[in-house]
Amino acid sequence: MNKGYLVLETGDILEGKWIGHQDETMGEVVFNTSMTGYQEMITDPSYAGQIVTLCYPLVGNYGMNPDDNESQKPACQGVIVGESCDQPSNGKMTSSFSDQLATWGIPGLAEVNTRKLVSLIRKHKTLKGKITANPKTVTVFPEPLFAPGQLVEQVAVEKAVSYIGQGKHVILLDFGYKASILNDLLKQNVRVTVVPYDTSLKEIQNMNPDGILISNGPGNPDDHAMHFPKIKALTDLYPTLGICLGHQLIAMAYGASSKKMAFGHRGGNHPVLDHETGKIWITSQNHSYEIDPESCIDLELAVRFTNVNDTGIEGFFHPEKPVTTVQFHPEARPGPVDTDYIFDEFIESLVCTGGKSSCQMQQV
Structure with missing residues (x-):
């Protein structure tokens, strides 16, 4: 070599x-x-x-x-x-x-x-x-290394892709989803349509989903501020789950802000406390940014998960709507599967609400 x-x-x-x-x-x-x-x-x-x-x-x-x-x-x-x-x-x-x-x-x-x-x-x-191969060459690193939004554009699907199932219909809004997320949804026997991150609200509504999953993905969540109104509207209309970047985008759509971490969380042994049950789970994580707790004091969302090591926010829930977010990866791969119950809860919310948010159900 x-x-x-x-x-x-x-x-x-x-x-x-x-x-x-x-x-x-x-x-x-x-x-x-x-x-x-x-x-x-x-x-x-x-x-x-x-x-x-x-x-x-x-x-x-x-x-x-x-x-x-x-x-x-x-x-x-x-x-x-x-x-x-x-x-x-x-x-x-x-x-x-x-x-x-x-x-x-x-x-x-x-x-x-x-x-x-x-x-x-x-x-x-x-x-x-x-x-x-030549360490003596002068290296100039651009700032930033990549244009805003370039990385998500590089990894997201370019057009909608459907996966057949017999149950409810889930739209997976793709900012760079992992195959394991899709596979865990399909194991729940739901029908999944993966759509590009810039798909409009109207286009998504025309697909008649029962729920929305906003995926993980690379880069700075601030680069996607133009999508915050759409994401907020989706959480008003449908049961919604956000994973990793999706967690950050939902929180920011509700008014929170993000900050870059010193060197991020990447590994399969991060302990997370679920305040709903009092249990601590070992989780798989991969992220450079996190939601700033100081921006969440008057947030409409409530904290459900926190990191045991550094007390960082690891997930939210909405007190009135079927909306959950997790900074960690419940699909694991690689890592522990302690938190795969998050997918069970999400599918249950589709069934219990009939694919409608609490607000919609009250208006019926």
Whole structure:
């Protein structure tokens, strides 16, 4: 393997060896602490624009296979690992980690001191970085790295796609959804229509949904302020569930604001308290932004979930409408499935309300 380098905006340079597609790339350098699920991580659309550092020492030991992808092709800019296994063993595998990255055109570096890299990110907060073969070239990082809304536009569907089911009809408003979210809905035997994030309110109403799910996705939630009135209207009309970015967008549609975290939450071991039951669940998370608690003092939404480690807001509910939001990923993959009951609650809200909000039911 040829030598490669990760050049950070701080001037720090980490040496490694090329894996995957050997071409320069630039992005926001982040880290994930999960011990398994490297394939699900790098195919998560929420990593668009980012160079993903996988903290677990050995990556690729069970190879890659088409069944575990969260999207058809990764949107991440690159991958950094400590060790990449070249001789994986798994009955399902169809390629090695490095070979699959090359097929996808994703650059990567192995044999990098990932402990040092994570320490640098934690010290300086999330950093811009460049994977290159020549560390001596002058690197200028644009600000911002990507145009507002560019990342969501890159990963969202371009037209509506329908998935047949026998039950209620759910519109999945796509800002970069994971396949596992769709699969968990289909397991509930509902009919799902995935629509682009910029689909109009009227178009959605014409599809006669029973409920709305607003997906995860990459980038800054502030970039989507033009969609706040539509999102607020959807929560007025239909039972609604927001996941990750969807959680942020619903909260901001009600008047909350977001802020960027020092280095985000990415991993499969984040403890979250459900105030409705008093139970603590271990959750899978992947986000750079969070809702600012100071903006929620007079919010119409009420806090249902908080992070045990840093007391951050992890989810809301509406006291009068069937609206729930979660910052974590109830579909997991990778990670624990403690909170998959969120999907059960969502489907139950469709049945109990007949696909109508509380306000609508009062008006009937």
